[in-house]
Amino acid sequence: MSFSFFKPSRPKTLQEVGKAVKDSLMALDNKTVVEAMEEVEKNLLAVRCMLCGDGEVEPNLDRVSQLVLEVCKEDVLVLMIHNSLIWDGKKDLVHCWSMLLKQKVDSKYCSVEYIENHFELLDFLVVYYDNKEIALNCGLTLRECIKFPTLAKYILESASFELFFKFVELPNFDAACDAFSTLKDLLTKHGTVVAEFLTAHYDEFFYLYENLLTSPNYVTRRQSLKLLSEFLLEAPNSHIMKHYVLEVRYLKVMMTLLKDSSKKIQISAFHIFKVFVANPNKPPDIKVILAKANERLVELLSNLSVGKGAEGEQFEEEKELIIS
Structure with a gap:
């Protein structure tokens, strides 16, 4: 009596894994093929285990390098992107994409080089x-x-x-x-x-x-x-x-944002506006605008505060310097 049917299936070679991922992704062009989606999930799981290990066994770096080369050779990165539009398990694709980009082969990011060519x-x-x-x-x-x-x-x-x-x-x-x-x-x-x-x-x-x-x-x-x-x-x-900070149009944008109804926007605008004022090489038209709006700007800045603490103290010092 033979028990050969109990023998485990032969592990796939890296070339077979690369081709299997490619074939299953290509089959996704037909949205009705549920089996193709299952195949993609199975193949991507195999890729993830090879790249990250399975929790018990650490990844084999030589096999990881070879897998990355096979993925690039089989144009899997192209298929991963194009098929992310039609496959429900998009996050799995993104996760595998991320891991593949980070893998080095002989000190080179092969997946990145692949994208540079595509x-x-x-x-x-x-x-x-x-x-x-x-x-x-x-x-x-x-x-x-x-x-x-x-x-x-x-x-x-x-x-x-x-x-x-x-x-x-x-x-x-x-x-x-x-x-x-x-x-x-x-x-x-x-x-x-x-x-x-x-x-x-x-x-x-x-x-x-x-x-x-x-x-x-x-x-x-x-x-x-x-x-x-x-x-x-x-x-x-x-x-x-x-x-x-030499440009009048951008000074006017910051002055407008200093009057925004949001205090947070006012404070953020101040941190750029102060560079216009502190610039020792202000062009004449910038000086004219600041002079004309002097009283209004001083009033706006005087009412601006970020509260207490070290940040508040520093802000007040900067504000007083800009006002003066």
Whole structure:
């Protein structure tokens, strides 16, 4: 009597795992094939176990490296992005995508290099941000990419970057907030990359950004003003800040925000407005505007306070200096 049917199935080779993931993702083009979805789940679970271990056994680094190479060879990253639109288990795809990006093979991020050769994937993710069904997963995936300077640089310089200024005001609140989180990462994660971008695209960028600062939406005004303070005050952007505080149009924006009904917006505006005033090289037209509005500005600032404590004391010192 033979008991051969009790023998465990032969473990798949890494080449077979890569091909199996590819085949199951390709089968998702037919939304009615439930079996294909189950296959994707099973294959992605296998990938996750190889990348992270199963809780009992640590991942084998050599096998992980080989798996990453197979995934790139089989164009699995392309399929993961395109099929995230039609598969219900999108979070599993995002999780695997994140882990694959972080894996090094011979000191190189092979998955990142793959995306550098397929930049259209990043455009695809940005464009589909306004699809509320997948917006949050697009955001998660993009933010994983933005951790790498070359990928962040591409998004900043791509035509699709301008879409973020639309997406941060999407009617769907969750999608809008997520888009702003991605925009924030783009402008704060890599100082040198951002400084180069702002230098090359100064006029176009700040024209678009002014629309956020003057938005009728309170959340947009508050978030964009806070973010402006963060990236303008970064050391690599010091020359951008010096340029910004020479511009009359942006002084007027800050003066308007100092009168905002929100105290938090007023205080954030003050931290940029003070640079206009403290600038020792103020151009004549800036001096004229500050002189004409002197009494009104002094009254506004005198009534501005952040409360007690060390932060409050520092704010009062800065405020008195600017008033004087």
